[in-house]
Amino acid sequence: MKSRNKWITVLLSVLLSFIIGSNFDFSQVEAKSNSGELKVAMEANYQPYNWTQTTNANGAVPIEGSNEYANGYDVKIAKIIGKQLHRKVVVVKTEWDGLLPALTSGKADLIIAGMSPTAERAKAINFSNAYRNSTFVVITKINSKYANAKTLNDFKGAKLTAQQGTSHYALIKQLKGAKRQPAMRDFAAMRQSLISGTIDGYVAEDTESTSFKMVDPDIKAIPISEMAGFKVSKEDSTTAIGIAKPNKQLLKEVNHVLGTIPNSQRTKLMTTAIKQQPKTDDKKKGKNGKSEPWLVSMWKQYGGMILNGIGMTLLLALVGTIAGFFIGLFVGIIRTIPTPTSQGKKWLLKIVNWLLAVYIEIFRGTPMMVQAAVIYYGIAQFWHINIDRTIAALVIVSINTGAYLAEIIRGGIISTPEGQFEAASALGMTHNQRMWHIILPQAIKNCLPSITNEFIVNIKDTSVLSIISVSELFFVGTTVASQTFKFFPTYLTISAIYLLLTFTTTRIFNLIEKHLQGSKNYNLMANQVQVGATKDTEANK
Structure with missing residues (x-):
């Protein structure tokens, strides 16, 4: 027991040191300007x-x-x-x-x-x-029925959008009868939507149309800034x-x-x-003079970037799940401690349980994207502490995972038959001995499918960390799609990579679970009969 406790203490210390101590920059924010x-x-x-x-x-x-x-x-x-x-x-x-x-x-x-x-x-x-003045256009397909629009009223019925968080979206109101679609995250998303036909066009600056036309000649820019009745403030038309x-x-x-x-x-x-x-690489030739398959040319140009994204995704998911497991284990054990007889210890346990319940509710009840923005930017803004974005991402995934696993492990502990607690007490075991030797081994084994699921969720949910500029797989995939203008093939490739990662993870954890379950052919009664028969044979001899 002592050796086991020592091993757990060392491991927790290493993880805590890694998460809290390494790569933190506690410099004042104002000092960055110097x-x-x-x-x-x-x-x-x-x-x-x-x-x-x-x-x-x-x-x-x-x-x-x-x-x-x-x-x-x-x-x-x-x-x-x-x-x-x-x-x-x-x-x-x-x-x-x-x-x-x-x-x-x-x-x-x-x-x-x-x-x-x-x-x-x-x-x-x-x-x-x-540093630049702009005019505005509606970018649409060259064969669209709105491609020959001459007035603001000619966009009646058109499904139009613009980038989220920009003044461009409000300009659609001046196009009488146009149907405003939900604002989109970036220009890559709008270009893909236009190509796929889910929108009829989007409002942007003239430079966007010039840039887009260089890679897709089938688009057309309608200069709405030149149309009678169109108004835009000086602030909205400058950069x-x-x-x-x-x-x-x-x-x-x-x-x-x-x-x-x-x-x-x-x-x-x-x-x-x-x-x-x-530029797009549609015309890129291989050694044989033929056009290279898009997937081959993409991996040649962006393979290193994608591999780095995969590595970052696995790092965040693996470290976050391991650290989250120990956080959840600690919280789960604390929340299942029997009520002490001492009045002081009883109130102390109530306060600790209340604080842990608040932690669980906050991190299970808010999106990880919001948590990332609050922790990464909020700490720097209000406490003037700059945290490396990778370390911040690891902390965010860890504490988020810990909140979920805390309830999973607590459920595993309290689901253990009461008779095992009573039998262990009858043998003179203390509460700690019962937990470490009897209860936790069973609870963790029973919780392993849920822990596996949490690991798989972390592999996918790391995509939300793009809000703090972590270059994980999805963030890299978005970059590649916007550079190559091959949105569907790129996202299909990224989806295949995610599927490969999650499928492999599931198979590995299934093998671990199978190993922990032991032999399925084990029959207690048959073994007892066999032992009894052996003893009778020896007695007859």
């Missing part, structure tokens, strides 16, 4: 403003926490600013919904992501002078750089740099970005 890096938040998934690539070709800059690079018009503007401020540009790749939290929490110094300085956003952050409100000095420096970039140079930068954006 570093030699200029951290710029962007989607790296919005061509030609910004995109992701696997090499540093054409002056691409590194993406924080990965082996990937970012390029595009926004990156080129950021490099000019970084050069004049004598700071190295590093991109913080973040989904659109995570841009503002990344800036206000100190994870990034600037937002350069084709963002309009709307009045609503200006309440949370400051904006620089405009500016977001800066945290306390950082007034950086705002002043950025405006100064932007003032040195003439309009002719900005136009040239955008033209260059459009030419350099990732």
Whole structure:
């Protein structure tokens, strides 16, 4: 028993040290502005403003926490600013919904992501002078019945959408009779929806249509900005750089740099970005001169990125499930402790049980995506503690899994027949001895299918951690789809990988469960008869 307790103590200590102690950066958020890096938040998934690539070709800059690079018009503007401020540009790749939290929490110094300085956003952050002016279009198919629209009324009945969290979505109201569809997460989703026919078009800036047409000639842009009656504010038609409100000095420096970039140079930068954006590889030839299958060419170009995504997904799921198991085991044991006779211990146990119940309800009752945003950005914003995103992801998955497994293990403990508790007590065993030697081995074995299911759920649910820019499998898959414009094949491939991971995991745990169950041919009565017969034979001799 002592050796077992010692082994568990050591293992818990190692896990606790790994989760809490390693790679934490307890620097003040404000200190980041004095570093030699200029951290710029962007989607790296919005061509030609910004995109992701696997090499540093054409002056691409590194993406924080990965082996990937970012390029595009926004990156080129950021490099000019970084050069004049004598700071190295590093991109913080973040989904659109995570841009503002990344800036206000100190994870990034600037937002350069084709963002309009709307009045609503200006309440949370400051904006620089405009670095680009835009006009608006409706992007539709060239053979659509709305492709020849001349007035705002010609879009009557059209199913239109725009990017979520942007001013573009509100502009659809000016297209009389158009049917507004739910806003979509990003341009990759809108392009796929247009190609598949689930929408008739979407509202975007003119640069998006130019970029899209380079890879799909079957689309058409209708310039609604030129139509009579169309109105858009100056803020909504310009693009500016977001800066945290306390950082007034950086705002002043950025405006100064932007003032040195003439309009002719900005136009040239955008033209260059459009030419350099990732192209589809439909015409890529193999050694035999024939076109390579898309899957082969994709793995050649993005295989390393996908493998890294698989590795990150497995790391989060494995460590999160193991750590969550020990958290759940600890909580489950505490919540099944018999009521003490001492009044003081009785109240202490009640308080601890109440706190553990609150923990379980919070983490089982809220989405993991929300937990990730609150923990990763909230801790930095309110306590000025910067946590490495991978460590934050491991902590989030672990405590979330622990909340679920706590109830599973508690159920396994209390489902053990009461007679076993009584028999162990009759043998003089203490509560700890009963738990470690009699109850827990059975409870854990009975809970193994549920633990397996939780591991499989973690493999899939790590996709929500893209909100804090963790480059797991789904996040990588979205990037590949947006670069290749092969949405259905890419997501089908990612689905196949997930299926392979979960299927393999299930088979492995089935073997473990089978091993723990022992031989199915074991027959207690037959063995007793055999033993009795053997004794009778020996007695007759």
